[in-house]
Amino acid sequence: xxxxxxxxxxxxxxxxxxxxxxxxxxxxxxxxxxxxxxxxxxxxxxxxxxxxxxxxxxxxxxxxxxxxxxxxxxxxxxxxxxxxxxxxxxxxxxxxxxxxxxxxxxxxxxxxxxxxxxxxxxxxxxxxxxxxxxxxxxxxxxxxxxxxxxxxxxxxxxxxxxxxxxxxxxxxxxxxxxxxxxxxxxxxxxxxxxxxxxxxxxxxxxxxxxxxxxxxxxxxxxxxxxxxxxxxxxxxxxxxxxxxxxxxxxxxxxxxxxxxxxxxxxxxxxxxxxxxxxxxxxxxxxxxxxxxxxxxxxxxxxxxxxxxxxxxxxxxxxxxxxxxxxxxxxxxxxxxxxxxxxxxxxxxxxxxxxxxxxxxxxx
Numbered sequence: 001x002x003x004x005x006x007x008x009x010x011x012x013x014x015x016x017x018x019x020x021x022x023x024x025x026x027x028x029x030x031x032x033x034x035x036x037x038x039x040x041x042x043x044x045x046x047x048x049x050x051x052x053x054x055x056x057x058x059x060x061x062x063x064x065x066x067x068x069x070x071x072x073x074x075x076x077x078x079x080x081x082x083x084x085x086x087x088x089x090x091x092x093x094x095x096x097x098x099x100x101x102x103x104x105x106x107x108x109x110x111x112x113x114x115x116x117x118x119x120x121x122x123x124x125x126x127x128x129x130x131x132x133x134x135x136x137x138x139x140x141x142x143x144x145x146x147x148x149x150x151x152x153x154x155x156x157x158x159x160x161x162x163x164x165x166x167x168x169x170x171x172x173x174x175x176x177x178x179x180x181x182x183x184x185x186x187x188x189x190x191x192x193x194x195x196x197x198x199x200x201x202x203x204x205x206x207x208x209x210x211x212x213x214x215x216x217x218x219x220x221x222x223x224x225x226x227x228x229x230x231x232x233x234x235x236x237x238x239x240x241x242x243x244x245x246x247x248x249x250x251x252x253x254x255x256x257x258x259x260x261x262x263x264x265x266x267x268x269x270x271x272x273x274x275x276x277x278x279x280x281x282x283x284x285x286x287x288x289x290x291x292x293x294x295x296x297x298x299x300x301x302x303x304x305x306x307x308x309x310x311x312x313x314x315x316x317x318x319x320x321x322x323x324x325x326x327x328x329x330x331x332x333x334x335x336x337x338x339x340x341x342x343x344x345x346x347x348x349x350x351x352x353x354x355x356x357x358x359x360x361x362x363x
Contacts, residue, residue: 011343012336015145018346019339022106034099038150041092042158048085049317050165055081056313057173061306096150104146111138111342114349123352133226137345141222141338148335156324163321167193170314173307177297195293196315200322203282207326210274214330217271219337221264228257275330282326290315 023031055077062070115121115134124134174192178185188194231254238250290312297303303311320327 008336008340011340011347014346014350015339015343018110019103019107019146019149021110022103027102027106030102031099034095034102037095038092038099038154039157041088041095042154042161045085045088045092046158046161046165048081048088049162050169052078052081052085053166053169053310053313053317057304057306057310059306060309061304064305096154100147100150103150104143107146108138108142111142111346111349115345118356120349120352123355124348133223133230134345136226136229137341140226141341144334144338145342148331148338152328152332152335155328159321159324163318166314166317166321167196170196170311170318173311173314174294175297175302192290192293192311192315193318195289196318196322199286199289200319200326203278203323203326207275207278207329210278211271211329211333214271214275215333215336217264217267218333219340221261221268222337222341224257224260224264228254228261231257272330279326279329282323286319286323287312287316290319 059074170192171190176189177191178187235250294308294311298308
C-alpha cells in the first residue's frame with residue numbers, strides 16, 4: 001500500500017483523508033468557527049476595498065476640479081476606511097494563524113501517536129517505500145502541509161470574490177471602446193475586462209510552462225535536506241559508541257548527503273529564477289498595462305481623471321485576482337511536495353497496521 005508505485009493523486013487523496021478530519025468530531029467545534037470567521041473577515045475586507053475604489057474616483061475628481069472642500073471631505077471619509085482596513089488585517093492574521101496552529105496540532109498529534117503506537121516506528125524498517133526520515137515529515141512537512149492550504153484557500157476565495165465584484169466595476173467604469181479597423185469602426189464592449197482576462201491568461205500560461213518542474217524539484221530538495229539531517233544525526237548518535245569501521249561509512253554518507261543538498265538547491269535556484277522572472281514582470285507591467293488601456297478614453301474626454309484612476313485601480317485588482325496561480329505557484333508547489341511526503345508516511349503506517357495480527361475478541 002505504501003509502495004512507490006502510488007500516483008501523486010493517490011497520495012494527495014490519502015493526505016486529505018486524514019487532514020480533513022480536523023473539521024469533524026470534537027475538533028470541529030474549533031475548526032468551523034475559525035473557518036467561517038476567515039470567510040467573514042475576507043468579505044468585510046472586500047467591502048472596504050470596494051468602497052476605497054470609489055473613494056479613489058471621488059478624490060481625484062475633486063483634485064481635478066481644485067475643490068478644497070471636497071478634498072477634505074474625502075479625507076474624512078478615508079480615515080474610518082483606513083482604520084477598518086488595518087483592523088481587519090490584524091484580526092485576519094490572528095484567525096489565520098490560529099487555524100493553522102490548531103490544524104497542525106490536530107494532524108501532528110494523530111500522526112505522531114500512530115507512529116509511536118505499538119512500536120510502529122521500528123516496524124517501518126520492513127516496509128518498502130519512500131517513508132524514510134519520518135521525524136522530518138512529522139515536524140517540518142506536517143507544518144508546511146497545514147500552513148499552506150489555509151493561506152492558499154483563503155487567497156483563492158478572496159480572489160474569486162474580488163474578481164466577481166470588481167469585474168462588474170471594471171465593466172461599468174470602463175464601458176466600451178470604439179476603434180477604427182481597416183476603415184471600419186469596431187466597438188468592444190467591456191474592453192477593460194477583456195484586457196484583464198487576456199493579460200492574466202498570458203502570464204498564467206507562461207508560469208505553467210516555466211515552472212512545470214518546480215513541484216518535483218522542491219520535493220527532491222526536501223528529501224535531500226531530510227537525508228542530510230538523518231546522516232548527521234547518525235554520526236551524533238554514534239558518539240556514545242566505541243569507534244569502528246562504520247564511522248567512516250557514516251562520515252562518507254553525510255558528505256554525500258551534503259553534496260545532494262547543494263545539487264538540489266542549485267536546481268531549485270534555477271527554477272525559482274524562472275518563476276520570479278514571470279511574477280516580477282507581471283507585477284511591474286500590470287499597472288502600466290492598465291493605464292495604457294484607460295488613457296485613450298481619458299484623452300478623448302469621455303472619462304474624468306477620477307474615473308481613469310478608478311478604472312486603473314480596478315483593472316489591477318481584477319488582474320491580481322485572476323493571477324492567483326501566478327502569485328502562488330511556488331507556495332502551491334511547496335505544499336504539494338510536503339503533502340506528498342506526509343502521505344507517503346501515512347501509507348507506510350497503514351501497511352504496518354495491516355500487517356499486524358488481528359487481536360482475538362475478548363471472551
